[in-house]
Structure formats: structure tokens, C-alpha cells
Amino acid sequence: MNLFTTVFIMVRRDLILALRHKSELLTALFFFVIVVNLLPLGVGPDPKLLSKIAPGVLWIGALLATLLGLPRLFAHDYQDGSLEQLSLSPHSFTLIVLGKIMAHWLVAGLPVVLITPFLGIQFNLSGPIIAVMMATLLLGTPVLSLIGSIGAALTLGVRGGGVLLSLLILPLYIPVLIFGAGAAEAYRSGLDMSGYFWLLAALDILALFFAPWVSAVALKVALE
Amino acid sequence: MNLSVSNLSCQRGERLLFENISFELNPHQWCHVTGENGAGKTSLLRLCAGLTNPLSGLIKWGGIPLKEDTDRFHQDTLYLGHANALKEELSPLENLQLMSQLDGSPATEEAILTVLDRWGLLGREELPVRVLSAGQRRRVLLSRLTLKPCPLWILDEPFNALDRRAIQTLYELFNQHLEQGGLLLITSHQAIEMTDGMSVNL
Amino acid sequence: MNWFKYASPASFYPLAGKLIPYFAAITVVLLAIGLWISFFVAPTDFQQGEGYRIIFVHVPASWMSMFIYCVMAFWSALGLIFNTRLSGMMTQALAPTGALFAFLSLVTGSLWGKPMWGTWWVWDARLTSQLILFFLYLGYLALTSAIDDSRRRDKAGAILSLVGVVNVPIIYFSVIWWNTLHQGASVSMTKAPTMAHTMLMGMLIMALAFWGYTIAMGLKRVRCIILEREMSSEWIKKNAVE
């Protein structure tokens, strides 16, 4: 089976399914926007303070928004028996899982990246910093979906799954958070930030190679 | 190509379901797995489909252990379980298109419509599966039998929720499949009205 | 000697029972020596006074928490490769003790930090990564206690601890990177007291005592787990398990 065909079939399938659930589709995005907008209400409207903490807040928001959709990543397919059928398909199961992860990113991660400029303006961020934020989010959010899929697979069908998933996954998100929010910070201090981009890219590659495979193994364990 | 099962033992949780099951299924043959509720019929079928690993024993397809050539085995088998494995948001047509792509033998729209017609589902091919009845869903699932050309069918309670006419259609398909050299491993709580079958009692 | 013989719970159970007293004895002796060195042999530190004596429990506890995580990953890898049941039980037997040491390391660390730096907690690279290690332990414990089926529990736990062990260096590195970027913090933990010979000795002996304690606890817990899982199996019914 062709590598791209498998991934493409799955991405298209999951996107169609997501589109038929319009309410679910936008939940992650609304959640992100609301969390980020609650912050000024918590810490006060001082523009200097807000623009200082904005990158961190946007990143934490992105983390939580990704986490929100993760329990559903495999749960529906697990309940209606589709996951079982997918694991029996002659297509590589790892690639099928990769397709599902990519669809998750397109639904949960990409909208977050695209809405960042509007939130950045609310937080008084300058144009270049917004650009840096978008770039790091673009590089970082796929890692969140990839690592998250491992947690989703491990907690599939387990009682208390959603909360458990956050406990498992959030500590593993720390490097992405540090490099992602750090880049904007470095830019502001006038430091070289290429290192952050390289590190995020390295995490991307590492996660891309290992996460779908580990998730596939964990899913087979869950299906037994 | 034959399916051979030797000395199979299976454990669910901490409980031993069955021990030392052996049988061999050859082309043109069908096998009825019987047993009381909870005896492990579904577990045996899932083992034979390669979904779970046995506690001990070996399953071979065409002389090769399952785990050694899963790709070919998945090409050659169709396993239909209790769950319908249909996406509620999609129509029967879309579901079957998707399934056939994932099975590695993409079917054309006409081919799918022909099959749906045979199962009496024409006219419902564009409705979301959500609105279909249990029997209709089951028939959509069974449409896959003719869409994926493969020798080994493993069917868990395929007659569930089917009406007389659909059961008749299913028998026709079974006979056709066996004539063409197919193999059929099946569980059913009702008697199967076919001759020359073997049976495995758990 | 056939090592695989002991990979089966039935033959490991009595062996573990025999080993526990030895490790308990080692622990008690080493603890006595270690405590004696900590309080009576090691001299007063000229910078930190007597307060530095916390090092004799803090550092061994931190070492053990990291070491146990690696041992868990080792058992997990073994379990996934050879499909031995004992490996999963061993991993689960070690996890609570590892989490305990991570917790003790955090508490003693902050008890040390208060008199030395005037604050219970600093976002120092070492403290932060120790905290994250504690979270990883909690995650493991939460996952394994939430899964009822023992085979799935073993495998899911093994996958999680391996994913964790791969991530630990990445997390540690990223936290150091983060810490050097935000040098604003007024205190730095890197100014540890110069390691005198006796102090190192004391720490090593305490670490060995903790190690003996961990093994004794691990064996004790693995025996409980074996009994719980195999309660209905023949060897427990037939054999006098002491």
C-alpha cells in the first residue's frame, strides 16, 4: 500500500467526520480563545504585563486546547468497532494512526495557529512577535498532537480517561512549551532564536517517527 | 490456503476460557463454533482474526504463523464482529466506499450500489447511518462480504437482527463463497441451515 | 544457573521471600553507619553550618528516584521484548517507592532551601526537573491503577515508562535551557558546598542503604502482587507458600 494513500484516506475520513460535527469542530478553538481572554481578568489590564506574559499564555492555551480533543481521538472509533477494523486493514496501522493524528492537528492545532494574530493584537504584541508566535505554534502544535496520541491510546476505554490523559501527557509537553514560549522571549531580548526553531523542528521529527508507532502499539494492546 | 489451529489456549483477565483447541479448515469448508454464553466463541474468532494473542498454541494461515505475515493475512481475511463498525455520520455509500479503500480494493459507486440493491438498501444509500434500523445497519456491514474479495471469512453472529429475506441472501452468499473455494468460520446462536459443515464445541 | 526459571512468578515468589530479610538487614546496618557518619563523623560545614546535613538524605533520595525510574524502564523493555509476566509486576512493585523518593527529595530539598536561600521553592533547573519526575511517577501510578485487566496494565505501564524515560533527558535539557534564559532568579543551587571526602562517603552509604530498602520493598510488594494476581492458580492452592 502506498504510504501517502493510507494517510490521505484517513485524514480525509476524519476531517469529513469532524465537519459533520460542527459543534465539536469549533470547541477547541473557542476554548482557546476564552482561556486566553480570561487571563487579563485574572491578572489585571496592565498592557505591559499582558504583552510580557502573552507568549506563555498563548502556549498554555494551545496546550489545553489540544488536550481537549484528545480523549475523542480514538474513543469513537473504539466504541463503534471501527478501530478494530482499521487494525485489520492491510494498510499499515501506524500510518492509519498517523492519518488520524494529522486530522486531529488540522482540527485542533491549525485553527489555534491561525487565530493567534487576533489574540496577539488584544495583548498588545508587535507584528514581528506575532509572526514568531505563529511560527513556533506551527512547529510546536504537531508535536502536541503526536505525543498526545500516545496518551489517548494508553487511556482508551480506561475509567477516568480524560483526567488521566492530562496527567500523563502534560509533563511530556514541557519541552515544547519551553522552546515555543522561549523563542518569543528570546526575540524580545534581542537574542538569537534560531536555536529554538531547530529544537522544535527536532522534536517534530522525533515525535513524527516514534509517536504514531508507539500509539499503534498501545492501541493494539487496548484492542486485545 | 488453509487455516490450521493447534493447541490453542485463551485467557481473559485471570480466567482460562478454553484449552487445547485444534482444528483445520480447508477451502470449500465451513466451521461452526458453538458453546455456551461466555465459553469464548468470540475470543476464538478474534484470535483467528489476529486481533488478540493466545496464551499458548499456534494459528497458521497457508502454513505460515499469523504473526509472521500479517500483511498477507489481513489481505486474505474479512472479520466482522459484534460491532457494526459503521460511522453514524456517514451514509451507507460513504461507509462502504471508505471501507473498501481501507480494505485495499476500492470499489466504484456502481459496484457498491449493486451490492446495496441486493441487500434491499437501495434508496437509503444517501441517508446517514444514524437513522437506519439495527437490521439495516447489519445489512450495510454485510455488504462488505462481496466488496472485499478474500478467501477467509470470520463472522461473529452474522444473523443477528436480520429478517428472513436477508438471512436468505446471506446463505446465498455463503454457498457462493464456499463453491469458489472460500473458507468460513462462523458463530451463531441459531442452527445454520447448510450441510457438510464441521463444528468446534468450546 | 537458569535465569529464565525465575522469570515465572511461581518460582520467583519463594526466592523473593528468602531474599527480603537479607536486604532488610543490609538496609538497617547501612542506615546505622550512614546516620552515624551524617551526625557524628562529618564536620560542620564552614558556610552552611549544621544545615547542610540534610544533604545526607536529600541527595540519596534524589539519586534513588532517578535510578528507580531507569530500572522501571529496564523491566518494561524486558517485559515488552520477552513477554514475561514478572517484568510488569516488578515495574509496578518499584513505582510507589520511586514516587516516594521523588517526593522525599522535593520535601527535603525545600527544607534545605528555606534556611539556605530563604525560600521554600525556587524554579531552579534541578528542582523543576525533579518535580516533573514526580509527575511522571504519578502518571504511571494513576494509569496502572486505572486499568483492571492485568495484561493490559502491564503493557500500557511498560509503554508509558519507556516513553517517559526517553523524554526525561529531553525534559531535563529543556528545563536547563529555560533556566539559563531566565537568569533573573536571585539564588542558584549550583553553589553546592564543596564535597569533602567524609561527606561523599556518608552520602554513598546512605544511598546504598536506600538502595537496599528499595529492593526489600520491591520484593515485598511484588510478592503481594503475585499473590493478588495468581490467587486462583494451582501452585498457590497446592504449595505451602511458607
Place this chain on the structure above:
Amino acid sequence: MQWNSFSDFIHMGGYGLYVWGSFGICALAMIIEPLILQSRNQKIRRQVKRQGGQP
């Protein structure tokens, strides 16, 4: 020997609370954990006995 008296030892040069707090919590943990395990062990042994085994 750097301690002139017992109260000196307890006082720990002004760090008594922190030093004894640290050693105390470790001691506490290392006493409680075996006790918890012991009770878990006894519980499971009783259960095995009820099932007709010989624990």
C-alpha cells in the same frame, strides 16, 4: 565529635527544625511504607486462605 551536649545536638546550630524535619519525614516514610505493605500482605493472605489455599 562536634556536639558538646544533647541539646546542642537537637539544636543543630540553629537548623534543628530543618535538619530534623528532613530526617524525620524520611524516617516516617520508611516506617509507614513497610507497614502499609504488611497490611496489604496480610489482607491478601487471608483471602487466599478463604479460597482454600495455604498462604
